[in-house]
Amino acid sequence: MDQLKRVLAEEEIQKRVKELGKQISKDYQGKSLVLLGILKGAFIFLADLVREINLPDLEIDFVRLASYGREDKTSGKVQITKDLEIAIKDKDVLVVEDIIDTGLTLKYLEDYLFIHRPRSVKICCLIDKTERREIPIKIDYYGFRIPRGFLVGYGLDYAERYRHLKSIYEIVR
Numbered sequence: 001m002d003q004l005k006r007v008l009a010e011e012e013i014q015k016r017v018k019e020l021g022k023q024i025s026k027d028y029q030g031k032s033l034v035l036l037g038i039l040k041g042a043f044i045f046l047a048d049l050v051r052e053i054n055l056p057d058l059e060i061d062f063v064r065l066a067s068y069g070r071e072d073k074t075s076g077k078v079q080i081t082k083d084l085e086i087a088i089k090d091k092d093v094l095v096v097e098d099i100i101d102t103g104l105t106l107k108y109l110e111d112y113l114f115i116h117r118p119r120s121v122k123i124c125c126l127i128d129k130t131e132r133r134e135i136p137i138k139i140d141y142y143g144f145r146i147p148r149g150f151l152v153g154y155g156l157d158y159a160e161r162y163r164h165l166k167s168i169y170e171i172v173r
Helices: 010-027 043-050 104-114
Strands: 003-008 033-039 058-066 079-082 092-100 120-128 141-145 168-172
Touching (some): 010 120, 058 104, 104 120
Parallel strands (some): 033 058, 033 092, 120 141
Antiparallel strands (some): 003 168
């Protein structure tokens, strides 16, 4: 059984999500925005975030990328397992991710999205984790900077476990 140490409480997460929603609403006022969630990890964050964004012209789509599988480190190979379903040409896209670790997955997705010619692509992540960053990524909105640790809860998982937890924990081995 894994040992879990709480890193962020549910209340801290919800407060920060509200702040992010308010800032995104302000920054995209008068624009049409596509929130693009990365499955599976970002679905809880995206659901909470979208309810805090006050924009009349808002679309939501999801992509699914695979690079971790059932391991605790990336394979370094990224593949799209669920593609876009809406057109993003000439639209502002905000990619919503649970955690940015090495940067490989996000860089791959950014390059892929630009093939579809959006007006802009920005990044919003709940957790910016810098410990294993291999590729510099410009993060436009982030919830928390946590330098290290294997994190679970609030959508983050280890081998498909722990996503349901309302707070964020570090697995302590």
